[in-house]
Amino acid sequence: MARVVVDVMLKPEILDPQGQAVQRALPRLGFDGIADVRQGKRFELEVDGPVDEAALARIHEMAETFLANTVIEDFTVKVEETSEVAGASK
Amino acid sequence: MARVVVDVMLKPEILDPQGQAVQRALPRLGFDGIADVRQGKRFELEVDGPVDEAALARIHEMAETFLANTVIEDFTVKVEETSEVAGASK
């Protein structure tokens, strides 16, 4: 079984209240030097069968129509290799 | 400015109703072949200055004490290279 990861983030121009709240809290906790924080969603999909072109195309469509709301969000699809220290491809 | 990504996922033994709801909806939308879905959070941190060992150590601590609640969540910290098709390191 292979894992495909879909990351969904608010478009850069869209307000991200969660990310802002996190960022504002950091200095209070003693963490400086973080200029910006954006918070998004990460979906880990376990795919039955091979992750070939066709499967990726379907997942891409799924991300576009369902996992992300493209009015306000962008997404990326990556196949995750077996190792944790994996390379990522878009 | 460099970007560090912190991914936070529920521990495997914790029920993830959000991921389940996504998974249950997929067949209805015509997407088959996804055996499991887990939903987590992705934080994109824009770091001022160099992302060296020390900076990463601080971010690791921030993730452990703040961005994740380790009672229920696991996390990974990755430096994101400039390119979109980036390599990832834990």
Add this chain to the structure above:
Amino acid sequence: MTARIGVVTFPGTLDDQDALRAARLAGAEPVSLWHRDKDLKQVDAVVLAGGFSYGDYLRAGAISRFSPVMETIIEQAKAGMPVLGICNGFQILTEAHLLPGAMLRNNHLHFICRDQKLRVENAGTAWTSDYEQGQEIQVPLKNMDGRYVADERTLDELEAEGRVAFRYLDMNPNGSLRDIAGITNEAGNVVGLMPHPEHAVEPLVGTGRTDGLGFFTSILKKLVTA
């Protein structure tokens, strides 16, 4: 002389006025506390009220837990000061590790507001002595992140030590493990629960019941006789 009960206002706290009112109706002297002040104004007990402090952003209670007032509260709670966390307050207490476990999104993924039946499983805490052991009460419940989780060992420990203070009856509204609605620390001075006793203190408003008043009369008795 009566006791002083402090109620903390964090940015985004919503039920602070209600908690102050409940304390007053029980006969205590209500005192407002501010998240930026470490000073607890010599209160005898503290209520962390419900709401969406910091918008519930990141995780419910996660940001508030690091506020200056919490530094003092954590210290004092460990030294025995009574602390009651209601809803968001309960979430803050788990984030602060004053109580074990964590609160997650309701299993049905919706906010839920209802009149909820509970059983008081431990009438020996600082906040529950006016109830009978096993008494059934009904108070409003309203939350988005009310699913109590902890690992099996912790749950077993809580059960064995009688630290499950309240359990949902009839219906588990959020998927909390073992129907847990609230718990206490070992010493019984720190109590957290998801439902809202402070909304059930007057016969006319809300659901029209007063089952929640006992929390406030319990602590008052304890403090005044102490």
Add this chain to the structure above:
Amino acid sequence: MTLDTVKHAAETPDVSQPWKELGLKEDEYARIREILGRRPTGAELAMYSVMWSEHCSYKSSKVHLKQFGEKAPESDALLVGIGENAGVVDVGQGYAVTFKVESHNHPSYIEPYQGAATGVGGIVRDILAMGARPVAVMDPLRFGAADHPDTKRVLPGVVAGIGGYGNCLGLPNIGGEVVFDSCYQGNPLVNALCVGVMKHEDIHLAKASGAGNKVILYGARTGGDGIGGVSVLASETFDSTGPSRRPAVQVGDPFQEKLLIECTLEIFRENLVDGIQDLGGAGLSCATSELASAGSGGMRVELDRVHLRDATLSPEEILMSESQERMCAIVEPDKVERFLEICEKWDVIATVIGEVTEGSQLEIFWHGEQIVDVPPRTVAHEGPVYHRPYERPSWQDALQADDANKLPRPATSDELKQQVLKLVASPNQASKSWITDQYDRFVQGNTILAQPEDSGMVRIDEESNLGVAVATDGNGRYAKLDPYAGAQLALAESYRNVAASGAKPLAISNCLNFGSPEDPAVMWQFAEATRGLADGCLELGTPVTGGNVSLYNQTGETAIHPTPVVAVLGVIDDVTRRTPMAFSEEGQLLYLLGETREEFGGSAWSQVVHDHLGGLPPQVDLEREKLLAEILIAGSRDGMIDAAHDLSDGGLIQAVTESCLRGGRGARLVVPDGLDAFTFLFSESAGRAVVAVPRSEELRFTDMCGARGLPAVRIGVIDGDAVEVQGEFSIALSELREAHEATIPGLLA
């Protein structure tokens, strides 16, 4: 990128400008040139175009809305009338209450969660801007067919958005409406209402006066929200190096709004503001021009001082941005420091962006260069006014001739019973608790009544038990059959709901949801509905305090049903006397008040059983409504009735079912003389309610009705655990409950 300054505009009269893309008509553009005596700068064009839009200028509706003022009834209750952010009503004991309904229809279709959430945020700021503490919200909603797949997308998102925002603000949601009809398929209606309370002396108005006073913008940073249209300007007037696409969707941050509320109330308490305005549609353009227009002098604004979320925004975009959770205050110079301190306390960003001037112009600068120099009234209050043609549609006669009273009726008792079950289970009549359980109705600890009661009621004084009640209603099917009567029926129903809870109706707000004003048939519906509402308010003595108009709710050529939503505000001196809807005391007598006629046009029965819309809506008799209300209020005050429920969609059987389920008790009903069982159960005649009377009070109550001339007929008794209609059928409460409560979760969960 050259800045289009006032000077530059004067020197380059022939530059072509994208007025058309910004939605202006040729004559409107010509008028702007005439007002200014030159071509407008890009920034000025942006301001005029958005302020002269239908949404901001009411250019199609204004001539009709005038009637609300002209026909306003005498009332001592009105402290602030139409024209301000919201009207203000005197409710006694020194308290003033402000309330208003607004629409967020189009955004909620595009992005249901954020559209609905920001709808709540916007109306709450309106109420806050009047000086009041917001105390409750309500949400009248309309969706497409309940079983349409898109409804499954829109409804859960809208409900989550309303809950997500309102719950996080700590405002109890005390009522609303959920109606399904395929006419709303591409145009769901998301209306939101907010109620606020203050003392008389705390009323604030949106005006800028006192030369030298400072203009302070506070709240969220300004980003590129909701300025999709204006980006045209940035790219067409200037080179296109800036970001090409700006989001049309605004994202709300309820946490920020909660801070804004507390911060603003503290600022009011210390008496630090002269004038105040919320930022909603048209953002800073609207706030600055309206404040300056309503004030005595001019205003000078340094736009580059505005705190930005996105540094690439052009001045036009900053002026247009609809970023949420912002307010604009006029503050005397020696109070500025304290004002900023309070903002800091609440983590709210605040910036002095300008000041009130001696002059009469609104002048805006960008890094020292002037980009706007306009008479503010011409932007804010003297926009175009259209007398749009209107005409009774050709199909109206045929629609009214298609008489619902002639539809086949149930032939047997069993069929009657099956239709009752079908009715109470139909999406429009079914329990909405799957929705309303997602709203906090307890927060603030003052909720006396909330859904599913007839009206929402909150206590406003803990010592005296003074309270207010609000109900909202609107029936698009009735209004389609006859918009004049339909608007009055909405008014009558809402009025009746308030009275049924024991409160005295005082004033109204409304949200008029219609199709395109460019269609003469729609314009006729609008004209008729406003005329009906104004006449009705005059007769009932309840002035219109404000409201909102939403036009262009249509898909292609097809408009939604005309949907005037009416909110009535009432006062109750002692909330302990409120009347709940639940039948809970075994043995109490049930009385039907008012007159029942064969009236099925637009009825729930005709829709559920026959999928039919035709004929005439129920007759309106506002004198009767008044009398009914007086009896309901007196009955509650004097302890003669223990429960009351008004009759509306679905008729008597629907009302009795709801009251029985709420109280967990059954009822035995007898069909009164002169009525057949079908008409008794399903007719939707207006001006009626069912009440539960303790036996000991029966004589006193019937005497009162007799003396006042209100028909009151005993129809049964609270008893058992079934709803039984003698000689016809009996349905166990458990079966009714299953039918009534399973529908919505079945469709949506």
